Amino acid sequence: MGVGIAAPPNILTTTIEKAARWAATRSMFPATFGLACCAIEMMATGAAHYDLARFGMEVFRASPRQADLMIVAGRVSQKMAPVLRQVYDQMPDPKWVISMGACASTGGMFNNYALVQGVDEVVPVDVYVPGCPPGPQSLMHGILTLHRKIMEGEIHR
Amino acid sequence: MLTELLKGLAVTFRQMFRPRVTTRYPKEFRTKPQRFHGRHVLNRYPDGMEKCIGCELCAGACPARCIYVRGMDNPVDAPVSPGERYGFVYEINMLRCIFCGLCVEACPTEAITMTHLFEMSVTNRDDAIYTKNELLMRPDGTVPHMFDDDPYANYEELNTADGWLRATAPGGVAAYEGVKMWQGTQGPASWDPEPDQETRDA
Numbered sequence: 001m002g003v004g005i006a007a008p009p010n011i012l013t014t015t016i017e018k019a020a021r022w023a024a025t026r027s028m029f030p031a032t033f034g035l036a037c038c039a040i041e042m043m044a045t046g047a048a049h050y051d052l053a054r055f056g057m058e059v060f061r062a063s064p065r066q067a068d069l070m071i072v073a074g075r076v077s078q079k080m081a082p083v084l085r086q087v088y089d090q091m092p093d094p095k096w097v098i099s100m101g102a103c104a105s106t107g108g109m110f111n112n113y114a115l116v117q118g119v120d121e122v123v124p125v126d127v128y129v130p131g132c133p134p135g136p137q138s139l140m141h142g143i144l145t146l147h148r149k150i151m152e153g154e155i156h157r
Numbered sequence: 158m159l160t161e162l163l164k165g166l167a168v169t170f171r172q173m174f175r176p177r178v179t180t181r182y183p184k185e186f187r188t189k190p191q192r193f194h195g196r197h198v199l200n201r202y203p204d205g206m207e208k209c210i211g212c213e214l215c216a217g218a219c220p221a222r223c224i225y226v227r228g229m230d231n232p233v234d235a236p237v238s239p240g241e242r243y244g245f246v247y248e249i250n251m252l253r254c255i256f257c258g259l260c261v262e263a264c265p266t267e268a269i270t271m272t273h274l275f276e277m278s279v280t281n282r283d284d285a286i287y288t289k290n291e292l293l294m295r296p297d298g299t300v301p302h303m304f305d306d307d308p309y310a311n312y313e314e315l316n317t318a319d320g321w322l323r324a325t326a327p328g329g330v331a332a333y334e335g336v337k338m339w340q341g342t343q344g345p346a347s348w349d350p351e352p353d354q355e356t357r358d359a
Binding site for chain 1: 181220222255256275276278279309
């Protein structure tokens with residue numbers, strides 16, 4: 001996952017690694033990447049009723065240089081795919097991707113030539129959130145699953 | 158200028174005593190509406206027989222083509238469902254599903270219904286394909302889930318079936334209001350018919 005420590009594991013570095021993982025989960029800055037109706041639910045998640053600020057991630061960064069989480073919210077067209085990849089490449093390591101909703105994850109009901117059939121053809125995806133669109137609780141479940149994945153390393157689910 | 162500043166700060170100060178609206182999600186869950194479309198479940202009759210007859214109408218109705226069904230002839234000595242055939246393979250790709258409920262609408266035996274559970278994020282896309290192991294309710298009427306160890310999911314929601322059939326079966330004819338048109342199911346989905354509108358609004 002690359003938290004930034006390449007030394008072989010010993011007592012000191014494992015503690016730092018753990019601290020780095022904890023710090024990463026507590027202040028993730030999502031890049032603004034709302035593409036369709038899922039973005040409305042993403043905004044609702046950030047608003048008062050669900051309040052993403054509780055996880056320290058209410059600031060949706062307009063610049064990918066300041067973000068470490070990309071929530072791909074909505075359908076990705078073939079024309080948008082290179083843009084998506086460029087935004088991902090511009091994000092500093094460590095970085096994570098949540099594929100939100102049916103369209104971003106698999107193309108959903110739009111099985112046609114215009115849309116990318118799953119955003120993992122373009123960028124590596126950490127968490128898939130099913131739903132059309134996923135409600136705020138579902139998105140937060142995805143975020144918490146990602147937190148779990150970061151804290152525990154790879155979880156198989 | 159000072160008065161304007163105080164006026165503005167008074168708004169902020171007043172907000173401090175307003176009740177909070179935030180649902181603190183992993184600790185508290187928001188009650189979903191009665192007809193919420195969540196994860197699917199395959200039902201059984203009260204005698205334990207499977208309701209699915211493997212007709213593939215749900216797969217045909219699905220706009221996202223996320224359901225895969227294969228029917229098979231019932232074994233003569235130990236039938237799985239009342240009828241000729243039963244759903245031998247039943248898979249739903251939850252990542253493609255758009256939770257529209259057309260499969261529930263299309264099902265002639267009310268075999269597939271929806272529950273209220275909607276929190277089912279995965280880190281591996283193979284895990285999003287729910288097979289009969291996860292979809293079919295157990296003989297005692299409880300509903301299994303893909304992950305037994307999810308600390309953030311409210312498993313109680315699996316026992317809440319959506320009320321779509323209560324309101325519209327059959328075909329939304331007003332004369333059938335309050336009449337139980339639902340064949341018995343084991344477990345949570347054995348509900349009473351939805352009352353008519355005057356009773357509901359009273």
